[in-house]
Amino acid sequence: MPVECREKIVDERAPSPIAAALLDHYDTHARTLAWRVPPQQRKAGVLPDPYRVWLSEVMLQQTTVAAVTGFFNAFTSRWPTVEALAAAPAEDVLAAWAGLGYYARARNLIACARAVALDHAGRFPDTEAGLRLLPGIGDYTAASVAAIAFNRPAAVVDANVERVTARLFAIETPLPGARPQIRQKVAHMLPPDRPGDYAQAMMDLGATVCTPRNPSCLLCPVAEFCEARVCGIAESLPVKPPKKARPQRTGTAYWIELDGQVLLVQREGKGMLGGMRALPDDGWSARRNGNAIEPVAGQWTQVGAAVAHVFTHFSLTLSLALYRGPQIDKVAIENLSGACWWPVERIEEAGLPTLFAKAARIAIQHR
DNA sequence: AATCCGGGGCG
DNA sequence: CGCCCAGGATT
Numbered sequence: 001m002p003v004e005c006r007e008k009i010v011d012e013r014a015p016s017p018i019a020a021a022l023l024d025h026y027d028t029h030a031r032t033l034a035w036r037v038p039p040q041q042r043k044a045g046v047l048p049d050p051y052r053v054w055l056s057e058v059m060l061q062q063t064t065v066a067a068v069t070g071f072f073n074a075f076t077s078r079w080p081t082v083e084a085l086a087a088a089p090a091e092d093v094l095a096a097w098a099g100l101g102y103y104a105r106a107r108n109l110i111a112c113a114r115a116v117a118l119d120h121a122g123r124f125p126d127t128e129a130g131l132r133l134l135p136g137i138g139d140y141t142a143a144s145v146a147a148i149a150f151n152r153p154a155a156v157v158d159a160n161v162e163r164v165t166a167r168l169f170a171i172e173t174p175l176p177g178a179r180p181q182i183r184q185k186v187a188h189m190l191p192p193d194r195p196g197d198y199a200q201a202m203m204d205l206g207a208t209v210c211t212p213r214n215p216s217c218l219l220c221p222v223a224e225f226c227e228a229r230v231c232g233i234a235e236s237l238p239v240k241p242p243k244k245a246r247p248q249r250t251g252t253a254y255w256i257e258l259d260g261q262v263l264l265v266q267r268e269g270k271g272m273l274g275g276m277r278a279l280p281d282d283g284w285s286a287r288r289n290g291n292a293i294e295p296v297a298g299q300w301t302q303v304g305a306a307v308a309h310v311f312t313h314f315s316l317t318l319s320l321a322l323y324r325g326p327q328i329d330k331v332a333i334e335n336l337s338g339a340c341w342w343p344v345e346r347i348e349e350a351g352l353p354t355l356f357a358k359a360a361r362i363a364i365q366h367r
Numbered sequence: 368a369a370t371c372c373g374g375g376g377c378g
Numbered sequence: 379c380g381c382c383c384a385g386g387a388t389t
Contacts, residue, residue, distance in 0.1 A: 039368055060384040067383090101373030104387070138386045158384040176368085203384055212382060213378070243381085244370095272372070286371075312372060354374060 016189035018225050019198055020166065021328040023191065025221035026201035031208065032067065034072050036200075047196070050124040050149035051082045054112075057141045057148075058105055065207070070102050082124070085109075086117035095351025096326050097286060103353070105277055107269070108136025119256050126150040148196040156199035160206025166238035170227035174239040183226045210234075247314045251284025253307075253327055253356065254300075255363040256323040257344060258330060262360075264350060266338030272311075278356045279363075280336060286314045296333055299324040309355045322367060 035056035039124065055075060058330075059068040075096060079085040085093070090110050096221050097106035112134045116124055125131045132142040143154035162175065165182045173181065191198050209216045215234055217223050228234040236324065256263040264277045272285065282290030294300055303320040310316075333339065342350050347360050 057384060058386095062372090062383055062385055063374080064376070064383050099374075101375085102385085104372065108386080138388070140385060156384080159382080160384065168380065199384090207384085240381095274372090278382090310374085312374090313370080 015191060018188045018222050019191045021221045021225070022205065023194055023197055024200040026197055029204070029208075030200065031065075031204050034069050034076075042197075047151060048149055050145060051085075052076060053149040054082075054124060054141070054145050055085075055109075056136075057144050058109055058112075058136055059100065061105060061141070062102060063100065067100065069099070071353075081118045081122070082113050083122050086113040090275075091351075095277070095349070098276065098351035099354050099357070101354075103274055104270075105136060105193075107275055111135040112137065124149070126152070128152060128154045136300060144199060147199045151194075151196050153190055153192055153195045154199075155183055155190060156202070157183050157186055158203060160203040160210075161186060161199075163212065163238055164202055164206045164210045167228035167234045168222065168226050170231055170233065171237065172233075174241055176241075178238060186249065208231060225318045227327055227347050244313075246310070247286070248317070249284055249286070249314050250319070251290030252282045252319040253279040253359045254281065254295055254321050254323065255279065255367070256296070256328075256333065256359075257367060258328065258341070261341035261343055262344050262347065262363075263333060263336070264340055264342045264352075265336055266340070273353045273355070276353050277340075277342075277350050278352065279359055280339075281318075284316065284318075286311070292319075294321065295336060296323070296328060297328060298328065299367075303362060305362055305366075307355065307358045307362065309358065316355070318359060320363055320366075322363060 003260060035048065036042070047050050056068065056072055059072055078096065079088055093110050094103070094106050097103065113249050115134055115262050116122060124318050125134070126146070128142045128146040131137050131145050132139070140156070140158055143156045146152035146154040147156050153165050157179070162179070162182055165171070165185050169185055171181055199318070205220070213235065217229050217234060218225070220226065223229055226234065228237050263280060265280050267273050267276050267278050278297045282292050284290035300321045301324055303322060306320065307318040309318060344364065347364070352360060
């Protein structure tokens, strides 16, 4: 075999100096997070509980660490194992998820926990491919659980890693087109002995140093390797596609209270806020305004203060109407699909998504 | 490849 | 106020 060829092979297997610098920095600057094992144990080679890694990763999908931490602690206190979560009533899990958003995650979380408990004897698959087959686990989450919980050499690419990598290699191709190239760079740098720490080191760097705006290049452990910094274009990377305008919609929610109880409904299993408890409303959606038709005949009071709420792809101005009588038949109104009466004093426990929690708060002030 | 799906925090 | 975030499922 020619020497050049052998050298090339050896060169490709040489540890990436970037990964080495990242890991050194991680060893002294890793964030302390609720789902991580303490530094002492981590340095001793102790891996985190796959259940906790999976739960944290699902919660962290498009969601910040600050928003997740409280929910993670509440979930793991209440359901310490995947078997416990699998055995929980779905409505309890959905209610516990209320306020965290992207409720399909909660529905998939339940399905995944039950699949692991029933089909895998309570053990998460320890490979990327095995994990990828479970509900709610896509490319990113499969790679991250495989790397972090099982130390598998998986390329973990989230928004942090995309940003760090796009800057390190001055990749000016707009996302998502740049993803294959980014993924290849991440895989190429991957240190075979510490895939989990490497993934978390990249994410920590993106979260604390290589931030979207005002990156702290002076504090960056890999600044000397960063092509974007040399070019002075770090802050402009990665290039993202232009955002679409958000339509403005209007709708109405209805507060029907009788004997200290308020009428709630359960929303359809799919779509907006799917499966969640809610106030009855007039059918507003991202596509159209609500029809403002009251669910039952009677006297209604319009509350002046409406709820302004911003979703990912539209903004909603939600009006609120309070039922003022005459006294209605409790049984009759339960014909509304998924209707149930809920004690007003315990409204916090109903598991209302934030939009309806806001509306309920205003209704209680005005009743 | 596009679109749909929450909510909060930050500059 | 706009931008961002440990993305996945569906079409």
